[in-house]
Amino acid sequence: MNCCGPTRRTLLAAMGFAALLPALDVGRAAAQPNPLLTTDLEVVTITDTSVVLTWTTLTPDAAGNPVPALADTEVLLADGRVFTQAHYDATPTPYHFVEVNGLEPGRTYRFEARSRGIRATPALNLITGAPGTPESCGEFTTLTPPPGRLLHTIALANDVHFGEEVSGVIINGLPPGFRQDMPPYPQAMLSALLSDLPTRGVEKLLLAGDLTAEAAPDQVRGVRAALDGWGHEYLVTRGNHDRPHVGEDYRGCPSIDDHHDCWGESFLPRQQLTENRLGELRIIGLDTSELDGSGGSIDRPQLAHLSELLRADPDRPTLVFGHHPVTTESGLTNTGGPAFVLNGPDGAALQAMYTSAPGVFLQHSGHTHRNRRTRPDAACAVEFLEVAAVKEYPGGYSLLRLYEGGYMVNFYKMSAEQARRWSATTRGEYLGLYPEYTLGTCADRNHTVERDLSGLA
Incomplete structure (x- = not known):
């Protein structure tokens, strides 16, 4: 299974696939009246006892363009030769989300996802369609949990962009973005996130920055009200979109030089770390x-x-979160380049501290809007994990489950109907290439690490 990001060659190949997709849809439309295309199959989440699959059903409109089509939802599983029905829902939807529970750890299962009896297939993206992926093989293997008792469950999320109105634009209206055809999508996606988490036993939510689109006063007030109204514990840190701004719209907020810090007024002062237990x-x-x-x-x-905190208690199990990724590998593989992540000297200083603080085991970052693990530059046993955005495809969060003998990471899409619809819409960002960059490999999204965390017991 590929562990790296898209290379220039794979991106060019994917662009070719994306260019062929409309033609393939039209061809299928001509072959039969009102055909159903079951596509975009993704094995999103694989835990020790469960799997989550998503797909979309489409049909050609009068012009031959694929549009969402209502259909039923079925999943078959086999751990031997015979498939049995593991899930069936007759409720018609174009945006299919199935979670199958009660599986056995460390076991390989074959699967089929169907709508109207038609087997779902991955889209023409290499991240799911390449040989060796669960989607192309039609099988997955459940994770083996770390040893010992489950101690804590924490949600890792980022990039809400509360107040944003167009998704997928980089600069000057390009590439073409997607406007909401629903209640404002950042609000809808945040609401879906907050609705999901209590059902998964989450004790605390960590939001690693970019809570707002541009830290305008109404955006800051809106996201703060949503989080406070949730009724559960959360921690936040600031992202680049949450930085102090200039301009008349911000003048009512505390000043920093010629900038005004509306986000800091409601949340935390600039460049101040937080420590919680x-x-x-x-x-x-x-x-x-x-x-x-x-x-x-x-x-x-x-x-x-x-440095003072880590020196005082270097062996305490420690989770760090911040908006910008840290490693050289992240700088070289994200679309914005090395200048988009934490600068080199600060990243090196951070990792040097971790080499002397063996209790630090994971750093959660956002900013790149992708699921990705990258290698440290220093000899520190720390996982550097980037989590995809809440506000757009794939539209989700990661659960960090801490055991006495290690931890398990699993990425989940939000399950609410509006979230599924917006995720399916925005997977078309960047001319259909967005999944190649943001979804991440199955191993990036779902993995287990054995490590002594018995000090948490």
Whole structure:
């Protein structure tokens, strides 16, 4: 299974596939009246006891363009030769989401996802359609959980962009973006996230930045009200979109030089870390935002504060979260390049601290809108995990389940109907190439790490 991001060659191949897709849809439309295309199959989540599959059903309109089509939802599973029905729902929908529970850890299952009896297939994207993926093989293997008891469940999320109105635009209206055809999509996706989490036993939600589109006063107030009204524990850190801004719209907020910090007024002062506890687990939030621009940095006082905390208790199990990814690999593989992540000197300083603090085991980042694990540059046993955005495809969050003998990471899409519809719409961002970059490999999304976390018990 491919563990790396899309190369230039795979991107070019995917562009070719994307260009062929309309022609393939038209050809199928001509072959039979009102045919059903069951596509975009994704094996999103694989835990030790469950699997989540999603797909979309389409049919050609009068012009031959594929449009959403209502259909039933069925999944068959086999751990031997014979398939049995594991799920069936006659409720018609174009946006199919199935979670099958009660599976056995470490076991391989064959599967078929169907609508109207037609087997779902992956889209013409390499991330799901390449040989060796669960979608192309028609089989998956459940994870084996770490040893010991389950101790805590934490949700990792980021990039809500509350107040945004167009998704998928980079600059000057290009590439063509997607406007909401629903209640404002950042609000709808955040609502879907907050509705999902209590059903999964989440004790605390960590939001690693970009809570707002541009930190305008109404955006900050809106996202704060939504989070406070949720009624469960959450922690936040600032992203580049949440940075202090200039302009008349911001003048009522506290000033920093010629900028005004509306986000800081409602949440946290700029470049200030936070330290919290969940039982014996230490959770440190870093503000990696700069006063201007999209890149990341950590001011000297914040670095010194972090160093002091880690030196005082280096072996305590510690989870760090901040908006900007840290590693050289992340800088070289994201679409914005090295300047888009935490700057090199600060990233090196951070990782050097981790080499002397063996209790740090994972750093959660957002910003790139993708699911990705990258290698550290220093000799530190820390997982550097990027989690895809809440606000657009694939539209979800990761669960971090902590056991006495390690942890399990699983990415979930939100299950609400509006979230499924918007995720299916925005998977077409960047001329249909967005899944290649953002979904991540099955192993990026779902994995187990054995590590001594018995100190949390």
